[in-house]
Amino acid sequence: MKKEFHVKPDWKWATPAGSRQFDRMLDSGLTFRERLQWLEAAETLSLRMAGNRRKKPNHALRVAA
DSSP states (O other): OOOOOOOOOOGGGGSHHHHHHHHHHHHTTOOHHHHHHHHHHHHHHHHHHHHHHHHSOOOOOOOOO
């Protein structure tokens, strides 16, 4: 069963440690199925990005002289 909680805004979420804590708090509310769906979507995105990098021609950086 999904637990419900209300998110109260806090200034500490603007820090790196607070941001990680906030992510962990939100992730704890996900079901196992939602976690799997998120992982599959992330893997699909990663594979698409890798495919696009392979398709793109390798251009050398041009430096204006």
